[in-house]
Amino acid sequence: MTKSSITMDAPFEQSLLDQVQKPHVGTPRNRIDGPLKVSGRAPYAGEHFPDGLAHGVLIRAPFGKGRVTRLEATAAETMPGVLQVVTDGRLIRNGGDFAGAAAPAQGVQDVVYFGQPIGVVVAETFEQARAAALAVQVEFEAANDGRFDMDAALDTAEPPTDDIFGLFLIHTEQGNVDQAMQGATARVDSVWTTPSQSHSAMEPHSAIAMWQDDRLTLYASSQAPATARDQLATVLGVDAEKVRIQSPFVGGGFGGKLGLMPESAAAAIAAQHVGRPVKIALTRQNVIEVTGRRPATRQRMRLGADGSGKMTAIAHETITDQLAGEVFFEPAGIASHLLYEGNNRLVDHKVVRVNKLLAVSMRAPGEAVGQLSLECAMDELAEELGVDPVELRLRNEPEIHPELGIPFSSRSLTECLRIGAQRFGWSSRNLRPGGLREGEWLIGHGMAASARGNLFGPSTARVRIQPDGHVVIESEMTDIGTGTYTILAQIAADLLGVSIDRIAVRLGDTDQPRSAGSGGSWGATTAGSSVYAACSKLREMLAEAAGVTIEEATFADDALSARDQRHALQSLVGEGMEVDGEVAPGESAHRFSQASYGAHFCEARVNATTGEVRLTRWNSVLAAGRIINTKTATSQAIGGIVFGIGGALTEELVHDARTGKVVNRDLGEYHVPVHADIPDIDVLFLNERDHAANPLLAKGVGELGTCGSGAAVANAIYNATGVRVREFPITLDKLLPGLPTLE
Secondary structure, X not given: OEEEEEEEOOOOOOOHHHHOOOOOOOEOOOOOOHHHHHOOOOOOOOOOOOXXXXXXXEEEOOOOOEEEEEEEOHHHHOOOOEEEEEOOOOOEOOOOOOOOOOOOOEOOOEEOOOOOEEEEEEEOOHXXXXXXXXXXXXXXXXXXXXXXXXXXXXXXXXXXXXXXOOOOOOEEEEOOXXXXXXXXXXXXXXXEEEOEXXXXXXXXXXXXXXXXXXXXXXXXXXXXXXXXXXXXHHHHOOOHHHEEEEOOOOOOOOOOOOOOOHHHHHHHHHHHHHOOOEEEEOOXXXXXXXXXXXXXXXXXXXXXXXXXXXXXXXXXXXXXXXXXXXXXXOOOOXXXXXOOOOOEEEEEEEEEEOOOOOEOOOOOOOHHHHHHHHHHHHHHHHHHHOOOHHHHHHHOOOOOOOOOOOOEOOOOXXXXXXXXXXXXXXXXXXXXXXXXXXXXXXXXXXXXEEEEEOOOOOEEEEEEEOOOOOEEEEEOOOOOOOOHHHHHHHHHHHHHOOOHHHEXXXXXXXXXXXXXXXXXXXXXXXXXXXXXXXXXXXXXXXXXXXXXXXXXXXXXXOEEEEOOEEEEHHHOOOOOEEEEEEEEEOOHHHHOEOEEEEEEEEEEEEEOOOOOEEEEEXXXXXXXXXXXXXXXXXXXXXXXXXXXXXHHHOXXXXXXXXXXXXXXXXXXXXXXXXHHHOOOEEEEEOOOXXXXXXXXXXXXXXXXXXXXXXXXXXHHHHHHHOOOOOEOOOOHHHHHHHOOOOO
């Protein structure tokens, strides 16, 4: 097998993509998998039907902390269609994390949160399994030291146990924040809170497990199949090569499908017990109760500035919640390290250990909720100074990373701010909070900056030119709705000069080359870079076959041209050419601060009588390096903005403070934004290249829209009403007491 490797040890000065005369990259290309999805021919995890398929339903703990002493399953086992009640100690209590092969916590006796899986009923039909699961009687001893309310246990907060491979800095400090705050001309010192949130992806979690001899095939809803495979192999006690996971189509994830999930482990174990394929499809209520949540946060923001508007102090202290023994925490201060200047700085994180559903990554972990507080506090500081909020940010633009002292790989935040303000008409905004009204409606304008760290991970993709000139791309990478199928095809089409309709992309199979997984806004850039590496080598091989140098060769119209001669690719490849392209992070990750940036502008109307909020205008200007596909990138940005709007206005996962039970466990009670909540959203991507990021010169876009967008909403609501709500989401009951009376 021929291999081609790229390690990002230095900026990639020239990209082959910039040499293409009629590029596919950078155009608004329709999704090549779109027709499959809209016609129902794209098979998702729960849409496979092997012979002998049985159905499983999880048995879950009806208490918040304690120990299961007995499962009385006699009645359930005699019910029609029931094959077995499985209580296997290998079952996992909660999902796994994004990296590593370590198994999630296992066991069916010790319970640490309400709804924890403690068994599975397998039957001929889903309805029979569900009925039998309800018939199982759970006997237990409840513990008296359960902790179900973070706010009631703030005094127990302690530092996290792990910085997650150095990605989430637990504590940083420079200068003297307290002293700087005392000497500041203008200061803000406020506490902001955000609740637990649910990923609520369109496709509920499901898994189908089939054993053949001693090898398992699992169809699963997974953003990172190889990670899930490694963790499942550990759970089962088998070699990873004995497990194959397939996730060719995933109906959204947002971080909720990153590691091994409870339904996947349960399906694999149940299938072993009954000797038949087993499907476990979680209901929406199950998904919300057992898969994961964004943790709640309590954030103290302190900002200080001198009379000129230059910031002298930035302190962002976060308390969040998580199960005992788990390493993930919500790094709410992650953007506060780099967004603004200020010599005196403090970022700190602590965790309260609670008995609630596992806290996991959720779209833009850290930045999504951290920029709610940071960007609202910046709005408050601007008001204290009497400075335009856009101007305040411009005055505090750092030339280098303000803590690490390293250069930015690319940073177009000031351009985003200026262009966004011009497109929105910011100069004509309402200047006095509560000062603009049309009848019952108070009108306000708000803005916020956006930043999302750019990550890069090891990834491999196989690119094969077949004897007939068609191209096949294979990778374990998944497409969770982001457009990966299309983006990889665009890259290969440009580099090899092949028509997109002659390219087949095969994704989401652990028998294919391992990728970085789809999460952290790095899926398309890492997988795309590995396709770039493979195609770069294939170009050299094709040139050699044509008897020319690579410098002489051009690739277009399914052919190589050089020296006034045209060679059809199929005439050069013989029985086929195949290369595994490999990419890996290198020194550039440490030499440069890498992030995507943007600015959001929002107009909100608030009804002075009812407190109802309506968003009426939206503009976002974003910069994320080269944009591979302007249509899918814009779609991702809009989706991220909608995510941010939901966090600002409606989304709150409510836990019973007595048991930790999720109270609002469906989309009727957990309110995500709907069409009527969202205005037309104008998105502009700037023409930017990031040479330190990867060979594509591109950065991730999937989470950038979420960062700061909720703060733009909150700032617009304050500007409309004069009411500053610091407890998210901003629901009408929090606005009503402060609204002005109608004359």
